[in-house]
Amino acid sequence: xxxxxxxxxxxxxxxxxxxxxxxxxxxxxxxxxxxxxxxxxxxxxxxxxxxxxxxxxxxxxxxxxxxxxxxxxxxxxxxxxxxxxxxxxxxxxxxxxxxxxxxxxxxxxxxxxxxxxxxxxxxxxxxxxxxxxxxxxxxxxxxxxxxxxxxxxxxxxxxxxxxx
Amino acid sequence: xxxxxxxxxxxxxxxxxxxxxxxxxxxxxxxxxxxxxxxxxxxxxxxxxxxxxxxxxxxxxxxxxxxxxxxxxxxxxxxxxxxxxxxxxxxxxxxxxxxxxxxxxxxxxxxxxxxxxxxxxxxxxxxxxxxxxxxxxxxxxxxxxxxxxxxxxxxxxxxxxxxxxxxxxxxxxxxxxxxxxxxxxxxxxxxxxxxxxxxxxxxxxxxxxxxxxxxxxxxxxxxxxxxxxxxxxxxxxxxxxxxxxxxxxxxxxxxxxxxxxxxxxxxxxxxxxxxxxxxxxxxxxxxxxxxxxxxxxxxxxxxxxxxxxxxxxxxxxxxxxxxxxxxxxxxxxxxxxxxxxxxxxxxxxxxxxxxxxxxxxxxxxxxxxxxxxxxxxxxxxxxxxxxxxxxxxxxxxxxxxxxxxxxxxxxxxxxxxxxxxxxxxxxxxxxxxxxxxxxxxx
Numbered sequence: 001x002x003x004x005x006x007x008x009x010x011x012x013x014x015x016x017x018x019x020x021x022x023x024x025x026x027x028x029x030x031x032x033x034x035x036x037x038x039x040x041x042x043x044x045x046x047x048x049x050x051x052x053x054x055x056x057x058x059x060x061x062x063x064x065x066x067x068x069x070x071x072x073x074x075x076x077x078x079x080x081x082x083x084x085x086x087x088x089x090x091x092x093x094x095x096x097x098x099x100x101x102x103x104x105x106x107x108x109x110x111x112x113x114x115x116x117x118x119x120x121x122x123x124x125x126x127x128x129x130x131x132x133x134x135x136x137x138x139x140x141x142x143x144x145x146x147x148x149x150x151x152x153x154x155x156x157x158x159x160x161x162x163x164x
Numbered sequence: 165x166x167x168x169x170x171x172x173x174x175x176x177x178x179x180x181x182x183x184x185x186x187x188x189x190x191x192x193x194x195x196x197x198x199x200x201x202x203x204x205x206x207x208x209x210x211x212x213x214x215x216x217x218x219x220x221x222x223x224x225x226x227x228x229x230x231x232x233x234x235x236x237x238x239x240x241x242x243x244x245x246x247x248x249x250x251x252x253x254x255x256x257x258x259x260x261x262x263x264x265x266x267x268x269x270x271x272x273x274x275x276x277x278x279x280x281x282x283x284x285x286x287x288x289x290x291x292x293x294x295x296x297x298x299x300x301x302x303x304x305x306x307x308x309x310x311x312x313x314x315x316x317x318x319x320x321x322x323x324x325x326x327x328x329x330x331x332x333x334x335x336x337x338x339x340x341x342x343x344x345x346x347x348x349x350x351x352x353x354x355x356x357x358x359x360x361x362x363x364x365x366x367x368x369x370x371x372x373x374x375x376x377x378x379x380x381x382x383x384x385x386x387x388x389x390x391x392x393x394x395x396x397x398x399x400x401x402x403x404x405x406x407x408x409x410x411x412x413x414x415x416x417x418x419x420x421x422x423x424x425x426x427x428x429x430x431x432x433x434x435x436x437x438x439x440x441x442x443x444x445x446x447x448x449x450x451x452x453x454x455x456x457x458x459x460x461x462x463x464x465x466x467x468x469x470x471x472x473x474x475x476x477x478x479x480x481x482x483x484x485x486x487x488x489x490x491x492x493x494x495x496x497x498x499x500x501x502x503x504x505x506x507x508x509x510x511x512x513x514x515x516x517x518x519x520x521x522x523x524x525x526x527x528x529x530x531x532x533x534x535x536x537x538x539x540x541x542x543x544x545x546x547x548x549x550x551x552x553x554x555x556x557x558x559x560x561x562x563x564x565x566x567x568x569x570x571x572x573x574x575x576x577x578x579x580x581x582x583x584x585x586x587x588x589x590x591x592x593x594x595x596x597x598x599x600x601x602x603x604x605x606x
Contacts (some may be wrong), residue, residue, distance in 0.1 A: 038523070040356035044260050048356045055356030055498055064400035068389055071331055071398070072525055077385035078185070079536070080528040104494045113396045120363070155360040157535060160529035 005132060007107040008094045010141050015089030015111075015126065018162045023070040027063060030143045031135065036060040038148040038164060058151060058161060070162045080158040086116045087162055091130070104144075107132050115163050126163055127151050167194055178576075181556055184548035185594050190365040195601075196489035200530060202600045203469050204229030205322045208332045210471035211235055212443040214316045215352055216262065217243065224262045227485055228320050233308060234258050235318060238280035239266070245312070245320055246281045246305035264523035269298060270306075281305035284414075297587045309559035315344040316351065317471070335572045336425035339465045342458050343473045343481075346440055353481070354498040354513060360522040361493050364576070365541070366469075366486040369494065370533025370593050373419070373472040373482075374464045377554060377585035379408050382533055386518075386525045391534045403518035404437050404479050404511060411462070417566055417579030418555070418589040424468025424596025427587045429461050429566075430582045439508040439515075439551045440479075443501065454569060468596050473499075477519040478512060490538050496520060496527075497538055497545060552594075555586025 010029065017026040030036070038057035039048040048054035050154070050155050058065055073081050090112045097106040112127040133145035173195075175184040188195060205228065212224045212235055225238040225248060248258050250270040257268045257277065267284060269276045274287035283303035286292075310321035314337060319329050326332065334338065344351050345586035362368075372378065380387060390407050392398045416430035435441045440459060448456040462476040469500065470484045482496040490597035498516040500509060521525045555578050564577035580585055 040358065042355050043262060052506065052513070053355070055354050055513055055516060055521070056359070057358070057517075057521065059517060060400070061402050062400070064398060065402065068392075068398050068400045070526075071392065072385045072389060075385050075388065077388060077527070078529050079382060080532040081385075119532065120539070153359065155358070155522045157360065157362045159523045159532040160528065161523075 003100050003102070004094065004096050006141055007096060007132070008133060010143070011091045011094060011107065011109055011130070011132065014143075015091050019037070019087050019089055021073075021084065021162075023074065027066055027070060030063045030146075031137065032063050032065060034066075034143055035145045036066055036161075037146065038138075038150055041153050051119075054164060057153070057159070058148070063069050065159065068113055073162070081160065083118045085118065085158075085160075085163070088114045090114075102136065104133070104135050107134065111164075113163055117158075122156070124156055125152075126159070128164065130159075167198065167416045167604070170598045170604070174598050176591070176595060176598070178556065178559065181553065183556065183588070183591055183594075184550070185552060186548050187541050187545060189594075189597070190367060190538065191489060191544070193489045196365075196486070198601055199606060200229045201488065202604060204486065205598070207323060207326055207469075207600065208319045208321045209309075209327060209469065210467060211245065211318050212318050213351075213353065213481070214243070214313055214318055216348065219264060221264050221266045222262070223258065223265060223268075223279065225258045226483075227259065228308070228322055231322060231487070233320060234305070236268075236279045236281065238278070240280075242280065243311070243318065244279075244281050245308045245311040245318075247308065250275055251283065251303050251305070252286075274367075277302075277305050281307065299383075306327070306587040310438045314580075315340050317344070320378065332423055333467065334425065335419075335574060336421045336427065336465065336467060337421075338570050338572055339427045339463055339513070340467070340473065342455065342463060343465070343475060343479065343499065345451060345455075346447065346459055346479070347503065348446060351499055352502050354500050354516070355510070357497045358426070358493055358522045359493070360531065361487070361491060361528075362531040363491050364531075364538035365489060366492045367593065368482050368483050368534040368537055369472075369492060370466055370469070371551070371590050372534070373466055373474060374426060375587070375588045376416070376428060376430070376582060377587060379531075379585075382529050383408070383526050385529070389525060403431060403514040405515050405518045406432060406434055406437055406462075408477075410434070412581065412583040414582050416582040416584070417564070417577065418586050419567060419572065419574035420576040420592040420595075421456070421574050424593050425466060426463040426592040427463055428586065428589050429458075429463045430588035432460060432462050435460055437511075437515075437546065438499070439504065439512040442505065442508045458570065459495075466593065468593055474520075478516040480516065480520050492534075494522075496522070546560050551587050551588055554589065555580075555584050555588040556588070558584065559588050 051059040058139045094109045109130045116123045128149040128151045131147040134141045173186040209228050217237045234248045235245045251273045255272040276285040278284045308320045309324040410433035414431040418428040462473045485493040487522045559578045
């Protein structure tokens, strides 16, 4: 498999696992010391670029942050997640950075996430761009760093980790 | 339903232990129209913080009720607020939330205004064969009726005949001070706000912003996430958020102020988790022991009708913008002392994201519940809500010992353990609602 094919496969699997709520499979795509980051917009043009000094939509400095969110989704204790909104991710246009090697690569892509909220029968589409930093661990590609740019950050009522 | 006297909608009789609000307040479109006219466009409304327009020519665009306004600092440093509309054809002058501009040029016919709102240029004026009378016209941007600030927060009234801002805020000013004076060099918003909507009435947010009673049900998943972290079942330690149920045995209370304002307060279980605690020696030396104690307390303040400052799991400032009887837009900022040490700042940010972000583990559960409430409140039952009497048996007219400690004269006080989870804090807003909508011919 070419590097681009391997990257595309991982991106598609991430969308699949989220949409099928295979949360453990989703978490297993991430390195334990990963970072998961969705910057906020500072104004019409500029995104936040420093999670230590600026608010992010999501910033987790390890997989434990994602694990907390998965626990919450599964808990049945969060009104915004009962029933869990249905999602479909479409991930397209993957482009590898020039520095890609057999051990590490950066892939940029475009995404949309369609969300159907059963509680009030409304639907919404979030969309944006991904930047995945992938590393090969024991033969498998894993996510070391994921940056999510959310283009439409005017949020109707809720937005969880599986909605982007 | 046809509008009757405003007092018809609120049964306010504390001597008999009764405070009830009619469901129509949340679902009647005619009442909502009256709220826009007489509350949001008929009195003081928060617009922005002074530090958002700190430099000459800085501007910030927002809405007062339905009316778009620009707050602008002129070249000389003076602040102005005018309607965001060109004098020529009425086009919107400013299309971005904030920025720095010496001149605002209308996109349509190019009329230009300076940062004080003065008309600087009417395009091709000389060639325009204008009559002499045109020169007698005022061509400047239209200023709002009233524009004043308190402790770095700026407020507008679109109606001229109102009390001064200081009189309107009254004793609630003390709690604005407790938030706005935490830093020796002032306060700032942490860059990166969140902006969201919910399909529910704006007063659902007014009440929820001071609602201690919902925490262990609506936010059960947050509470249990913190419990899991403290028990070592989660290794996510980046936020180190407060444990809410630990508050239940601690001292707490509330004050009803005049003009719709109210605050709930409580001791915090884990002072060392608070970013402010890391700078507490400086704070004590500057504001004294009593105010420093209050700054470390959890305080959720509502300044009627559109501003809430909550200092609970993190310090936030949020604004409430009603869009329709069943739709509301929110803007939320994390607020922090200028010059805060990086380690404290980063913890503050993680705590904010953990709980308050619209992508966090608490706020989305509130907004979704507001939508549930709106659906329920729209069934049209002729009934009065029962969410105003919790804590009433402990309610005292005037000041209690806690109010006296701060030199306050509230309308009423209530104190006791946090487990009371009082709902009497909501009385202020509905009394003000009656006051503002009384005597209106509908």
